[in-house]
Amino acid sequence: LLEVLQPGDVIGFTFFTGYMSMFAASVFFFMERGEVDGKWRTSLLISGLITMIAAVHYFYMRGVWLETKTSPTEFRYIDWTLTVPLMCVEFYLLIKPYGGKSSTLWKLIGYSVFMLVTGYIGEAIDPSNTIIWGAVSTLGYLGIIYEATLGDVKKTADASPNPEVAKAVKLLRNFVLIGWGIYPIGYMAMPGGLLGGMGLNLDLVYNIGDAINKIGFGLVVYGAAVASTKHES
Amino acid sequence: LLEVLQPGDVIGFTFFTGYMSMFAASVFFFMERGEVDGKWRTSLLISGLITMIAAVHYFYMRGVWLETKTSPTEFRYIDWTLTVPLMCVEFYLLIKPYGGKSSTLWKLIGYSVFMLVTGYIGEAIDPSNTIIWGAVSTLGYLGIIYEATLGDVKKTADASPNPEVAKAVKLLRNFVLIGWGIYPIGYMAMPGGLLGGMGLNLDLVYNIGDAINKIGFGLVVYGAAVASTKHES
Numbered sequence: 001l002l003e004v005l006q007p008g009d010v011i012g013f014t015f016f017t018g019y020m021s022m023f024a025a026s027v028f029f030f031m032e033r034g035e036v037d038g039k040w041r042t043s044l045l046i047s048g049l050i051t052m053i054a055a056v057h058y059f060y061m062r063g064v065w066l067e068t069k070t071s072p073t074e075f076r077y078i079d080w081t082l083t084v085p086l087m088c089v090e091f092y093l094l095i096k097p098y099g100g101k102s103s104t105l106w107k108l109i110g111y112s113v114f115m116l117v118t119g120y121i122g123e124a125i126d127p128s129n130t131i132i133w134g135a136v137s138t139l140g141y142l143g144i145i146y147e148a149t150l151g152d153v154k155k156t157a158d159a160s161p162n163p164e165v166a167k168a169v170k171l172l173r174n175f176v177l178i179g180w181g182i183y184p185i186g187y188m189a190m191p192g193g194l195l196g197g198m199g200l201n202l203d204l205v206y207n208i209g210d211a212i213n214k215i216g217f218g219l220v221v222y223g224a225a226v227a228s229t230k231h232e233s
Numbered sequence: 234l235l236e237v238l239q240p241g242d243v244i245g246f247t248f249f250t251g252y253m254s255m256f257a258a259s260v261f262f263f264m265e266r267g268e269v270d271g272k273w274r275t276s277l278l279i280s281g282l283i284t285m286i287a288a289v290h291y292f293y294m295r296g297v298w299l300e301t302k303t304s305p306t307e308f309r310y311i312d313w314t315l316t317v318p319l320m321c322v323e324f325y326l327l328i329k330p331y332g333g334k335s336s337t338l339w340k341l342i343g344y345s346v347f348m349l350v351t352g353y354i355g356e357a358i359d360p361s362n363t364i365i366w367g368a369v370s371t372l373g374y375l376g377i378i379y380e381a382t383l384g385d386v387k388k389t390a391d392a393s394p395n396p397e398v399a400k401a402v403k404l405l406r407n408f409v410l411i412g413w414g415i416y417p418i419g420y421m422a423m424p425g426g427l428l429g430g431m432g433l434n435l436d437l438v439y440n441i442g443d444a445i446n447k448i449g450f451g452l453v454v455y456g457a458a459v460a461s462t463k464h465e466s
């Protein structure tokens with residue numbers, strides 16, 4: 001009986017909507033995959049994997065939350081460790097047909113791992129230095145922003161003859177810049193963090209961020225795939 | 234053993250039929266998707282997602298009902314928060330090929346969210362003012378009706394050269410006007426509501442409404458897709 005969602009438990013509510021919307025989004029990406037041009041199918045598959053991995057983690061996180069009313073930090077970071085690199089793969093798959101290099105992918109993944117490992121240390125292992133770890137983690141985040149805004153990702157996309165690709169890369173960059181910027185806000189809302197007194201809840205903020213970013217990222221790629229399939233047929 | 238459906242538990246009965254019919258409807262929409270013209274496949278997919286999301290929520294709602302014999306308000310609203318915007322997407326997908334604008338979709342979603350958030354407050358957070366919140370929520374509902382009856386949705390559908398689209402939009406509008414009108418009746422049946430003394434049960438009414446609306450909406454879209462696929466081949 002403990003596992004029942006209580007009235008007014010807004011955070012539990014968002015764990016549930018996260019779980020359901022990620023699940024529905026996966027079915028969507030997997031089924032629509034057959035409708036787009038062959039060269040876009042891997043991208044749609046990755047979109048679906050990102051939300052599917054998230055759906056399973058949200059199922060577990062929801063359980064932890066309902067049973068203990070504490071933040072499921074471990075599951076959160078397990079999820080990110082898998083999904084953030086897959087989001088880097090989405091960038092890579094977009095630019096690969098136009099000369100995107102695998103070294104660019106590894107750079108993005110390197111920055112992400114750095115960002116997540118140091119973020120996890122600040123959240124779970126050394127919380128008394130949470131502000132320092134957050135600042136260190138932000139360096140990794142800035143690295144990803146740099147690559148997508150000025151670096152290799154951007155340059156290759158701009159050089160591509162397919163305007164849909166340049167558009168999609170720009171939209172994804174905006175997700176990284178604005179959508180991903182939601183996470184540090186949640187992190188700073190931890191007790192002892194820079195926004196600790198604001199009454200925000202870390203999980204609430206992270207859940208909103210995930211819904212926007214994981215599903216939104218996938219939809220951008222889907223939109224580019226559909227538009228580009230139409231142009232070419 | 235608490236979790237067993239008791240003889241005479243009519244409300245529990247409808248939670249089960251809801252769960253099963255939504256599940257079956259999803260399989261139907263997903264499988265028939267391959268039979269219709271390419272441009273209708275996304276619509277059928279959304280029809281299936283609506284009933285699939287509902288099936289999972291009915292599974293949980295059924296459990297809460299059997300264990301506690303109380304209304305699973307949270308799950309109900311989580312379900313609506315996801316499925317009502319998807320129903321707005323159905324309208325949008327119908328009119329999009331004929332110049333439907335994404336701003337129209339956002340208007341519909343805005344009205345829905347307003348309707349659901351204020352409805353949830355009246356049901357779960359501030360039940361002593363349930364009548365006021367119900368009236369406020371109705372404004373959002375009226376907004377949707379307006380868009381579908383006189384506003385952009387209707388205008389674009391009427392201007393389309395495909396008579397199946399105009400017909401489908403009109404049928405969906407009737408669902409919104411009549412089918413969706415079932416929900417406020419359930420809401421008013423709450424103790425303290427305008428129909429509080431009538432012996433109606435909120436969950437019974439909502440369950441009936443959901444079966445009609447979710448499956449019916451999907452079938453309208455399915456019918457339009459099949460008819461329009463025939464015309465064109």
Ligand SMILES: CC1=C(/C=C/C(C)=C/C=C/C(C)=C/C=O)C(C)(C)CCC1
Binds near residue numbers: 119
């Ligand atoms: C900058 C920064 C952070 C950034 C986290 C980000 C950007 C996470 C992105 C997750 C995504 C996109 C998941 C979706 O699948 C942390 C670790 C909170 C620690 C504080 C500083």
Ligand SMILES: CC1=C(/C=C/C(C)=C/C=C/C(C)=C/C=O)C(C)(C)CCC1
Binds near residue numbers: 352353368371417
């Ligand atoms: C007007 C009104 C309401 C309307 C609810 C509606 C119209 C819900 C529709 C749900 C659907 C269509 C679900 C199917 O997937 C509330 C919130 C009960 C509160 C009282 C006033």
